């Protein structure tokens with residue numbers, strides 16, 4: 001597994017609308033989920049919804065239900081917060097990620113479209 005160092009802002013973690021949950025095995029973190037309650041712009045009927053920002057399980061522990069456990073635990077929290085649904089973004093090129101979210105009950109509502117400007121083309125070539 002690629003090692004990632006995540007510096008979660010401690011102040012953010014104290015916020016009641018932010019939740020970080022970790023999966024632990026033999027005193028080692030093997031997965032985590034980070035999300036929050038989003039306030040939506042006034043013109044929407046639904047004023048608040050849940051949002052999952054990050055989810056990862058260490059490579060060795062994948063395919064054992066840990067990801068789903070973390071999502072279920074996040075939903076327990078979201079339910080307590082009284083939000084009617086939870087949203088997230090997944091990179092369309094992440095086929096495994098898309099399959100995972102579909103299998104955990106998520107559906108695609110919006111598809112973000114992107115076209116590079118000349119500026120970006122020059123930079124990336």
Ligand SMILES: CC(C)(COP(=O)(O)OP(=O)(O)OC[C@H]1O[C@@H](n2cnc3c(N)ncnc32)[C@H](O)[C@@H]1OP(=O)(O)O)[C@@H](O)C(=O)NCCC(=O)NCCS
Nearest residue numbers: 055056057062063064065066067068090096097099100103
């Ligand atoms: C996506 C990720 C969190 C899944 O975690 P996991 O612990 O392996 O998933 P689970 O074992 O709980 O699987 C839950 C369901 O998703 C399915 N699933 C999991 N990984 C899958 C994959 N690579 N391809 C297809 N289906 C997959 C499982 O088969 C299972 O379905 P089932 O309930 O019908 O058996 C993990 O692969 C990961 O950390 N990936 C890298 C980071 C990432 O892509 N995060 C999400 C992007 S937003």
